[in-house]
Amino acid sequence: xxxxxxxxxxxxxxxxxxxxxxxxxxxxxxxxxxxxxxxxxxxxxxxxxxxxxxxxxxxxxxxxxxxxxxxxxxxxxxxxxxxxxxxxxxxxxxxxxxxxxxxxxxxxxxxxxxxxxxxxxxxxxxxxxxxxxxxxxxxxxxxxxxxxxxxxxxxxxxxxxxxxxxxxxxxxxxxxxxxxxxxxxxxxxxxxxxxxxxxxxxxxxxxxxxxxxxxxxxxxxxxxxxxxxxxxxxxxxxxxxxxxxxxxxxxxxxxxxxxxxxxxxxxxxxxxxxxxxxxxxxxxxxxxxxxxxxxxxxxxxxxxxxxxxxxxxxxxxxxxxxxxxxxxxxxxxxxxxxxxxxxxxxxxxxxxxxxxxxxxxxxxxxxxxxxxxxxxxxxxxxxxxxxxxxxxxxxxxxxxxxxxxxxxxxxxxxxxxxxxxxxxxxxxxxxxxxxxxxxxxxxxxxxxxxxxxxxxxxxxxxxxxxxxxxxxxxxxxxxxxxxxxxxxxxxxxxxxxxxxxxxxxxxxxxxxxxxxxxxxxxxxxxxxxxxxxxxxxxxxxxxxxxxxxxxxxxxxxxxxxxxxxxxxxxxxxxxxxxxxxxxxxxxxxxxxxxxxxxxxxxxxxxxxxxxxxx
Amino acid sequence: xxxxxxxxxxxxxxxxxxxxxxxxxxxxxxxxxxxxxxxxxxxxxxxxxxxxxxxxxxxxxxxxxxxxxxxxxxxxxxxxxxxxxxxxxxxxxxxxxxxxxxxxxxxxxxxxxxxxxxxxxxxxxxxxxxxxxxxxxxxxxxxxxxxxxxxxxxxxxxxxxxxxxxxxxxxxxxxxxxxxxxxxxxxxxxxxxxxxxxxxxxxxxxxxxxxxxxxxxxxxxxxxxxxxxxxxxxxxxxxxxxxxxxxxxxxxxxxxxxxxxxxxxxxxxxxxxxxxxxxxxxxxxxxxxxxxxxxxxxxxxxxxxxxxxxxxxxxxxxxxxxxxxxxxxxxxxxxxxxxxxxxx
Ligand code: HEM
Ligand SMILES: [Cu+2]
Ligand SMILES: [Cu+2]
Numbered sequence: 023x024x025x026x027x028x029x030x031x032x033x034x035x036x037x038x039x040x041x042x043x044x045x046x047x048x049x050x051x052x053x054x055x056x057x058x059x060x061x062x063x064x065x066x067x068x069x070x071x072x073x074x075x076x077x078x079x080x081x082x083x084x085x086x087x088x089x090x091x092x093x094x095x096x097x098x099x100x101x102x103x104x105x106x107x108x109x110x111x112x113x114x115x116x117x118x119x120x121x122x123x124x125x126x127x128x129x130x131x132x133x134x135x136x137x138x139x140x141x142x143x144x145x146x147x148x149x150x151x152x153x154x155x156x157x158x159x160x161x162x163x164x165x166x167x168x169x170x171x172x173x174x175x176x177x178x179x180x181x182x183x184x185x186x187x188x189x190x191x192x193x194x195x196x197x198x199x200x201x202x203x204x205x206x207x208x209x210x211x212x213x214x215x216x217x218x219x220x221x222x223x224x225x226x227x228x229x230x231x232x233x234x235x236x237x238x239x240x241x242x243x244x245x246x247x248x249x250x251x252x253x254x255x256x257x258x259x260x261x262x263x264x265x266x267x268x269x270x271x272x273x274x275x276x277x278x279x280x281x282x283x284x285x286x287x288x289x290x291x292x293x294x295x296x297x298x299x300x301x302x303x304x305x306x307x308x309x310x311x312x313x314x315x316x317x318x319x320x321x322x323x324x325x326x327x328x329x330x331x332x333x334x335x336x337x338x339x340x341x342x343x344x345x346x347x348x349x350x351x352x353x354x355x356x357x358x359x360x361x362x363x364x365x366x367x368x369x370x371x372x373x374x375x376x377x378x379x380x381x382x383x384x385x386x387x388x389x390x391x392x393x394x395x396x397x398x399x400x401x402x403x404x405x406x407x408x409x410x411x412x413x414x415x416x417x418x419x420x421x422x423x424x425x426x427x428x429x430x431x432x433x434x435x436x437x438x439x440x441x442x443x444x445x446x447x448x449x450x451x452x453x454x455x456x457x458x459x460x461x462x463x464x465x466x467x468x469x470x471x472x473x474x475x476x477x478x479x480x481x482x483x484x485x486x487x488x489x490x491x492x493x494x495x496x497x498x499x500x501x502x503x504x505x506x507x508x509x510x511x512x513x514x515x516x517x518x519x520x521x522x523x524x525x526x527x528x529x530x531x532x533x534x535x536x537x538x539x540x541x542x543x544x545x546x547x548x549x550x551x552x553x554x555x556x557x558x559x560x561x562x563x564x565x566x567x568x569x570x571x572x573x574x575x576x577x578x579x580x581x582x583x584x585x586x587x588x589x590x591x592x593x594x595x596x597x598x599x600x601x602x603x604x605x606x607x608x609x610x611x612x613x614x615x616x617x618x619x620x621x622x623x624x625x626x627x628x629x630x631x632x633x634x635x636x
Numbered sequence: 637x638x639x640x641x642x643x644x645x646x647x648x649x650x651x652x653x654x655x656x657x658x659x660x661x662x663x664x665x666x667x668x669x670x671x672x673x674x675x676x677x678x679x680x681x682x683x684x685x686x687x688x689x690x691x692x693x694x695x696x697x698x699x700x701x702x703x704x705x706x707x708x709x710x711x712x713x714x715x716x717x718x719x720x721x722x723x724x725x726x727x728x729x730x731x732x733x734x735x736x737x738x739x740x741x742x743x744x745x746x747x748x749x750x751x752x753x754x755x756x757x758x759x760x761x762x763x764x765x766x767x768x769x770x771x772x773x774x775x776x777x778x779x780x781x782x783x784x785x786x787x788x789x790x791x792x793x794x795x796x797x798x799x800x801x802x803x804x805x806x807x808x809x810x811x812x813x814x815x816x817x818x819x820x821x822x823x824x825x826x827x828x829x830x831x832x833x834x835x836x837x838x839x840x841x842x843x844x845x846x847x848x849x850x851x852x853x854x855x856x857x858x859x860x861x862x863x864x865x866x867x868x869x870x871x872x873x874x875x876x877x878x879x880x881x882x883x884x885x886x887x888x889x890x891x892x893x894x895x896x897x898x899x900x901x902x903x904x905x906x907x908x909x910x911x912x913x914x915x916x917x918x919x920x921x922x923x924x925x926x927x928x929x930x931x932x933x934x935x936x937x938x939x940x941x942x943x944x945x946x947x948x949x950x951x952x953x954x955x956x957x958x959x960x961x962x963x964x965x966x967x968x969x970x971x972x973x974x975x976x977x978x979x980x
Contacts, residue, residue, distance in 0.1 A: 208924060403772050406769075449721065516702075
């Protein structure tokens with residue numbers, strides 16, 4: 023591609039941005055004077071600045087992560103020490119833990135809410151919300167999102183959704199308890215489990231708001247990336263972060279509406295007597311005669327049609343962040359940039375046609391199952407390509423071990439480990455043995471849960487200086503990394519063994535079967551490490567909030583010596599509008615590290631005479 | 637008291653680490669943060685290399701230690717196929733795992749930041765990329781083909797002479813039903829369910845009057861066994877871990893799974909070296925409060941033992957309608973049930 027590639031004029035963008043947001047300024051000098059117009063509310067609460075909205079998502083995500091983590095610590099105590107009573111549990115949970123022992127139904131509520139919170143509120147809302155918002159305008163050279171208003175609404179729908187979900191902890195019958203996938207009929211019938219009463223209603227309402235938030239965000243991300251790229255920033259020059267946010271947003275836009283339909287039909291079954299999912303049920307001492315003919319398998323198809331893309335919605339942004347951080351800190355271009363984009367596209371596309379690998383033993387026609395086996399194992403190929411390209415990026419680098427880099431490295435290791443176990447599960451024959459056991463729990467926690475968290479941490483450590491103008495403390499970050507990295511393997515690796523011993527998930531007590539009771543000591547070990555790793559997250563929390571106000575001030579504009587546009591803002595802490603002067607023009611791709619005896623060449627540097635630029 | 641002590645110690649430890657971290661930051665600022673990072677890179681390189689050895693060592697050690705915990709040799713014929721593909725996949729993925737993790741940690745070690753060193757500008761190599769797309773694709777093909785070959789064998793139709801048993805899941809136990817002497821299971825209708833008719837047998841259908849609802853599941857060694865799996869309330873999952881059998885129990889939609897038991901309970905006791913070994917039926921799909929304890933005892937025996945056992949069972953009809961005459965009791969529970977598929 024030549025240096026003069028030019029998709030969208032500077033002028034268009036300026037006028038869009040001018041009309042949409044800033045009434046009072048001449049857009050060519052979006053100077054700092056505008057500060058005095060800001061009230062506390064317009065600056066921190068109903069902000070339309072993409073950077074503030076990103077921070078709102080980030081802080082909300084952290085709060086949710088603490089809650090989600092706490093829930094898992096609580097149910098791990100039950101699993102590790104099933105015969106003991108802990109007074110503090112009763113203090114904390116009241117009648118949900120009589121005599122200091124968690125009630126079996128509340129155990130299911132804890133597991134359900136842990137999964138829901140982590141998957142949707144932390145790793146979708148928190149991760150995409152933070153980095154898509156923060157990085158898209160800054161890295162493509164835009165003053166803000168295409169619609170700052172929709173962007174603000176996206177956060178506030180997320181907030182509303184959060185509040186509804188949180189409130190479900192305080193209803194008498196407890197929060198939703200049917201697992202994070204809330205399969206009916208369990209989730210449809212309050213007689214089946216208490217959490218399927220008011221708690222499940224709140225869950226569904228909350229998820230509906232969440233989907234609205236996600237759609238508003240997604241539309242905005244896509245529009246912004248397509249239309250507001252600065253001069254010279256062709257699609258083929260976008261950093262992989264932007265590519266991953268772009269594809270993630272498309273996946274969300276196409277799959278979340280299906281979850282909304284699934285949820286709506288469930289709401290109808292629960293409240294107005296339809297029977298989309300219900301059939302021939304006898305419960306609570308009576309046969310439910312007027313709701314027959316539905317199929318709970320239908321729900322599973324609808325759920326996983328979102329559910330599988332959703333796991334990629336979680337992991338793709340993390341992959342983008344990791345690609346960027348690895349390249350910056352290896353001081354090398356990302357290896358196979360085009361293949362990285364190609365594999366993102368392939369994974370994105372294929373993720374829509376593998377969903378039924380979650381349903382191999384649902385009674386589905388075995389022929390249909392076999393089609394999904396083929397498609398599922400195809401998706402492993404682009405995943406493998408990504409891993410090889412990351413490794414090749416490190417090869418002959420000059421690797422700087424920044425905190426962000428450590429987490430990016432951890433991500434690669436975890437993604438390998440967790441991706442490979444997918445090959446067992448994707449093979450329907452083996453899945454008969456492993457499905458619904460702790461092997462699945464190990465698989466998705468390593469490949470999605472922990473890996474995506476590592477992407478999140480890498481992103482926070484890397485862009486914190488740009489977000490807050492201060493550095494985080496590296497030593498605390500190193501402690502945080504090693505405890506979390508080693509701890510995560512210690513927690514989730516043994517779960518493969520439990521799965522290979524047949525132990526099913528969602529069990530309140532691992533000793534209730536003779537077949538599994540010998541796994542008790544492993545469960546205890548896992549629980550102990552889980553509690554320690556959870557506590558050690560305070561090193562991150564302290565570091566984050568302390569550094570926000572008291573951290574060492576950033577003095578150089580580009581502390582990591584990176585090439586991308588966010589490090590070119592006139593001020594270290596970019597103003598509303600990002601660049602005080604003109605938006606920079608881009609002349610090359612973002613990965614010119616160690617090229618031609620230069621440590622790095624910013625994207626804004628024109629090609630020298632005779633230089634070949636991408 | 638101990639709680640306070642523990643909390644106190646934890647808080648103290650955290651405070652100390654935070655203190656040290658702050659001090660070390662000040663030191664690094666004095667020295668120059670760039671210089672500190674360069675100096676540290678060797679330390680990290682060694683830590684990661686050390687981690688790699690401990691990681692692999694730990695995996696090897698734990699595999700040996702917990703090997704005995706894994707499911708023992710399969711007690712069903714098809715389970716052995718599953719175990720074989722599992723092992724094949726383990727070999728393939730294990731190799732990839734070791735190669736890629738070693739590459740990762742070795743590169744970190746070898747290419748750590750060094751003063752005045754420079755990275756190698758190497759943006760792509762199409763040939764290399766082509767190879768590492770093709771090779772995984774070949775491996776995947778092998779895994780898919782072997783997997784599906786057995787998948788079709790396992791999920792294919794049950795042999796004509798299979799013994800048919802119906803198992804219904806409910807909160808929170810399983811209800812097994814064997815056809816009586818007539819080899820045919822009577823009709824059922826969920827609207828007839830009550831405490832005295834737990835699966836809604838239709839007593840107008842005489843075929844059901846000799847059906848047996850025992851409290852244990854009994855299988856016959858070497859006899860293909862087809863389970864018709866149903867649920868009367870929420871979803872459950874019929875899980876026989878030792879037989880490598882799992883199938884959802886879906887309300888209103890019967891599912892099936894067939895398999896051939898390979899070892900009697902007695903033989904399995906020898907295989908496992910556990911004289912108290914017993915097969916168990918578990919529930920593997922979250923179904924509510926007592927999901928974790930929704931079990932049923934399972935016994936595998938010879939045909940003679942089975943005949944004796946089922947001969948001693950009363951029909952469900954006589955147990956719930958004591959006034960009725962005892963129905964004749966079944967011995968043969970095979971193909972006919974299949975052909976009539978009563979009650980489904
Ligand atoms: C390398 C390719 C992968 C393959 C072949 C694969 C395959 C599978 C299969 C077949 C299952 C269903 C297992 C079962 O329930 O029996 C599964 C579960 C799951 N996978 Fe993967 N997977 C892969 C990568 C990933 C990635 C990258 C993520 C997320 C980032 C992910 C997240 C999950 C989650 C969340 C579940 C469990 C959902 C639940 O049941 O609660 N997987 N995977
Ligand atoms: Cu999936
Ligand atoms: Cu269950």
